[in-house]
Amino acid sequence: MAVEPILSVEDLSVRIAGLHILQGVSFEVAPTGVTVLLGRNGVGKSTTLRAIVGLTPRNGEARGTVRMGAQSLLARPTHRLVRGGLGYVPEDRCVFAGLTVAENLRLAERRGTTPAYDKVFALFPELDRRGRQRAGSLSGGQQQMLAIGRVLLNDNRLLLVDEPTKGLAPKVVTEVAEVLERVAESVPVLLVEQNLAVVRRLASDAVVLSAGRVAWTGDARELLLETALTKSLLGVGSAEVHS
Amino acid sequence: MTEVKSAEVPAPPATVPDELTPGHARWHGLRPYLPLVALVVAAVLPYSTLNLPGVFEGPLNSPGTLQLLAICLVFGGLAAGYDLLFGRTGMLSFGHALYFAAGVYGTDVLITKAGLPLWQAALLTVVGGTTLAALLGAVALRTVGIAFAMVTLAFAQVGAILVARDFGGLTGGEEGLPLDVSGLPAGLVGVTNTVNLYWLALAYLAIVVLVVHRVSGSPTGRVLAGLRDDERRIGVLGLDPYRFKLVAFTLAGGLATAGGVVYVLIVGGASPHITSSELTLSLLVMVVLGGPGTRWGPVLGGVLYMYLDHRLTAFGSSDAVNNLPAFLSHPLSQPLFVLGTVFILAVYFFPGGLASLRTRLTPLLTTLRPRR
Amino acid sequence: MNTVVLLTLTGLGLAALYFLVASGLSLVFGLADVLNFAHGLFLGVGAYATWWAAGNLPGAGSDGLGFVVAVLFGVLAGSLVAVLVELVLIRPLYSRTIEQVLVTVGLSLAGVALLQATWGADPRPFPRPDWSRDVTSVLGAQVPNAGLLLIVAAVVVLGALLAFLRWTRYGLIIRAGVENREMVTALGIDVRKAFTLVFAIGGAAAALAGALGGVYFGTVSPGQGGSLLIFAFIVVVIGGMGSVVGSAYAAVAVGLLQQFVNYYGTSGLGDLCVVGLLAVVLLLRPQGLAGKVAHA
Numbered sequence A: 001m002a003v004e005p006i007l008s009v010e011d012l013s014v015r016i017a018g019l020h021i022l023q024g025v026s027f028e029v030a031p032t033g034v035t036v037l038l039g040r041n042g043v044g045k046s047t048t049l050r051a052i053v054g055l056t057p058r059n060g061e062a063r064g065t066v067r068m069g070a071q072s073l074l075a076r077p078t079h080r081l082v083r084g085g086l087g088y089v090p091e092d093r094c095v096f097a098g099l100t101v102a103e104n105l106r107l108a109e110r111r112g113t114t115p116a117y118d119k120v121f122a123l124f125p126e127l128d129r130r131g132r133q134r135a136g137s138l139s140g141g142q143q144q145m146l147a148i149g150r151v152l153l154n155d156n157r158l159l160l161v162d163e164p165t166k167g168l169a170p171k172v173v174t175e176v177a178e179v180l181e182r183v184a185e186s187v188p189v190l191l192v193e194q195n196l197a198v199v200r201r202l203a204s205d206a207v208v209l210s211a212g213r214v215a216w217t218g219d220a221r222e223l224l225l226e227t228a229l230t231k232s233l234l235g236v237g238s239a240e241v242h243s
Numbered sequence B: 001m002t003e004v005k006s007a008e009v010p011a012p013p014a015t016v017p018d019e020l021t022p023g024h025a026r027w028h029g030l031r032p033y034l035p036l037v038a039l040v041v042a043a044v045l046p047y048s049t050l051n052l053p054g055v056f057e058g059p060l061n062s063p064g065t066l067q068l069l070a071i072c073l074v075f076g077g078l079a080a081g082y083d084l085l086f087g088r089t090g091m092l093s094f095g096h097a098l099y100f101a102a103g104v105y106g107t108d109v110l111i112t113k114a115g116l117p118l119w120q121a122a123l124l125t126v127v128g129g130t131t132l133a134a135l136l137g138a139v140a141l142r143t144v145g146i147a148f149a150m151v152t153l154a155f156a157q158v159g160a161i162l163v164a165r166d167f168g169g170l171t172g173g174e175e176g177l178p179l180d181v182s183g184l185p186a187g188l189v190g191v192t193n194t195v196n197l198y199w200l201a202l203a204y205l206a207i208v209v210l211v212v213h214r215v216s217g218s219p220t221g222r223v224l225a226g227l228r229d230d231e232r233r234i235g236v237l238g239l240d241p242y243r244f245k246l247v248a249f250t251l252a253g254g255l256a257t258a259g260g261v262v263y264v265l266i267v268g269g270a271s272p273h274i275t276s277s278e279l280t281l282s283l284l285v286m287v288v289l290g291g292p293g294t295r296w297g298p299v300l301g302g303v304l305y306m307y308l309d310h311r312l313t314a315f316g317s318s319d320a321v322n323n324l325p326a327f328l329s330h331p332l333s334q335p336l337f338v339l340g341t342v343f344i345l346a347v348y349f350f351p352g353g354l355a356s357l358r359t360r361l362t363p364l365l366t367t368l369r370p371r372r
Numbered sequence C: 001m002n003t004v005v006l007l008t009l010t011g012l013g014l015a016a017l018y019f020l021v022a023s024g025l026s027l028v029f030g031l032a033d034v035l036n037f038a039h040g041l042f043l044g045v046g047a048y049a050t051w052w053a054a055g056n057l058p059g060a061g062s063d064g065l066g067f068v069v070a071v072l073f074g075v076l077a078g079s080l081v082a083v084l085v086e087l088v089l090i091r092p093l094y095s096r097t098i099e100q101v102l103v104t105v106g107l108s109l110a111g112v113a114l115l116q117a118t119w120g121a122d123p124r125p126f127p128r129p130d131w132s133r134d135v136t137s138v139l140g141a142q143v144p145n146a147g148l149l150l151i152v153a154a155v156v157v158l159g160a161l162l163a164f165l166r167w168t169r170y171g172l173i174i175r176a177g178v179e180n181r182e183m184v185t186a187l188g189i190d191v192r193k194a195f196t197l198v199f200a201i202g203g204a205a206a207a208l209a210g211a212l213g214g215v216y217f218g219t220v221s222p223g224q225g226g227s228l229l230i231f232a233f234i235v236v237v238i239g240g241m242g243s244v245v246g247s248a249y250a251a252v253a254v255g256l257l258q259q260f261v262n263y264y265g266t267s268g269l270g271d272l273c274v275v276g277l278l279a280v281v282l283l284l285r286p287q288g289l290a291g292k293v294a295h296a
């Protein structure tokens, strides 16, 4: 990569409950656009994102080097990393079901900065209308909007987004993809995504994990063109993408 | 766990000729027999008239000393049994005192109130206590983790209430229930026969250690260790965690009941304080101080804790303490203050307990030992 | 009828005591996963500090405004001890649940022994305002004022806690943290500050229970916290860990059940029924009446 990456992961190893899940993963995230992290189910994509943001579970341990700019991330507490501009949208949304939409958003406000409600409500007008609704009673798509929205209230240097389209209806998948596309215009995104149509639409770079290591990195379109490669690495042919 | 294995596996043949490292090789050859040696030493101990001023009040074979030692041994066994739950399966039960108390009160009531001979009372009690553990365990184990801890605590509280309220006049309430010794075998009654009770306690300890050791070495024991490390993985193997945990819970309950039977004979009666949750907490302290999940740690912890509990009371009222300024002498006169503080420090600085002392000291000893 | 009113109100008085202890336990557990055996110690500290203040603190006394000052002092002391315990002993062990339980166990043993060493094992007469010894006639029943005081205090605390949780930023953080602590940190919030805060609140509520319990029972003794604590645990489990409202419902259920069965059945039977209730609730709803799913 010619330009300086926004995030570089070097030799990241994660053990959880005695299992060696990541065994020396290295890759970089470009300072613009969407870098997509791919791999079969259970290969450790979420584990990678969680390690980056400092949320490796207590019975686990992450080693290696992760840098955002000049800053080393591992071993720093999560809330510091997030305040430092690392936004994280977890798998399965994880909105606070017992809190209202407005409260979910309010939680993300920080002292000393003005929350960008205009921006968020422009992207998701729904969130403005449903402020008093309990987040647990939102639809899956709306919850995903909320999960993304509360991260966008603050300025971020990099977004980690884990499977934002999981379990959503095709129409909602397109909506989410559209939003991410607009978000990625201003912030670089490291995206975990199974839906290859979304990958095709958003991703500029791709990193593929296999058996605890990086099996492939490069231009995302190149990867999708090679049917045999995607089939062996992801277990799907890119023919499925067109259907 | 490694602790247990290294004690079990026969020492590797010495590669160095004997005459070069005489003491060392012989030591290794002896190690598997050490428990046996310890047992024999403990068994012949009552024949010694050795006087250890400061350590014990009277000579070793005096009834007072033997009774204290017997109590220590019983608690060594109790702690080892409790470790089957805490150290080896990872279950945090706060109600283990219940089964011990069932042993104590069951035997006492059956002998004193129902007039049964000792062997019948003991048998009935152990069977009853084990059944109780199985039944309550079956309910409590529907929950996990902290909820399990609270449920066991609540069940044990029922025992404490039943005993304290003296339903049907069986338990003697706050007063406790002195054991009616008239029907007991003559060898277990009277100050002069304390030595027999001591041997009984020793036998109980030996049996518990043997049982726990056997179980943890068996396939079941490996499943239990797996449950402790990561319950999900055992579930993935197609084994039912619930059943294995219930087996461990029942077994530990039965062992505790048996301990109660021995204990009531030693102290000659039952008193309500043994039903308190404090006793379970003490068991936890013993195991953690000794070293959870090790063969000798909990035994050591139990013996030492009971010894200190008794001796610290004497220590607290000794001149050495009384002459200190009040802000020191008052707390020091409370055994539980001293033990609780030691316990907290141990959790922070000594996670492996006493049993980890050897592994911690080994590097030190090797550097200190003169090079050959 | 008189008896029923009397039993209801004394049962509610008991429930108030349970609630004051349980609400803090429940928040501490729900947010920080700490099963706090030392919570009974906070109660003891509150009781003894109030007792001490009434006799020694200038401006404090056993009646009128002096009594309020003494109780405030006790509450402050309990809260302070709780914060110290959290900062010094619990915080270094965060996320190591078992070790934390062990430390609080050690603390409860040592702390009660320390109270006993300082003020003796025997119950001491508690300073209390004269009016608290009187009875008030409610619907024909003669209800002890001390019990009514407890009920009023518990209702005030419940209201204040709910308002705090509902309307303040830290309340929001605590509610969110009880649901999913990890996600709170993932939004850039240092959730450990909230831990300290719930310890302070829990310690204050328990200390208040200690002080008002002293008024209710007329004496203070080192072991008082321990026996209350077990029932408070039961209340927490039945109510659902982390739920203040759940604790309130469960405390009322437990207090009334205990009082009525102990009166109409034999003494002690009510306590057994409470444990029975716990077993039934756990078998039907392992997460309690209103809480998140209890986890390991």
Ligand SMILES: Nc1ncnc2c1ncn2[C@@H]1O[C@H](COP(=O)(O)OP(=O)(O)OP(=O)(O)O)[C@@H](O)[C@H]1O
Binding pocket: A016, A017, A021, A039, A040, A041, A042, A043, A044, A045, A046, A047, A048, A057, A091
């Ligand atoms: N807390 C944990 N305890 C034990 N194993 C875990 C834990 N978290 C993750 N794992 C294991 O780590 C592996 C990787 O999990 P991860 O969630 O990172 O996969 P993933 O690539 O995100 O899969 P998916 O596409 O299904 O989301 C899996 O085998 C999973 O079982």
Ligand SMILES: [Mg+2]
Binding pocket: A045, A046, A047, A091, A163
């Ligand atoms: Mg995933």
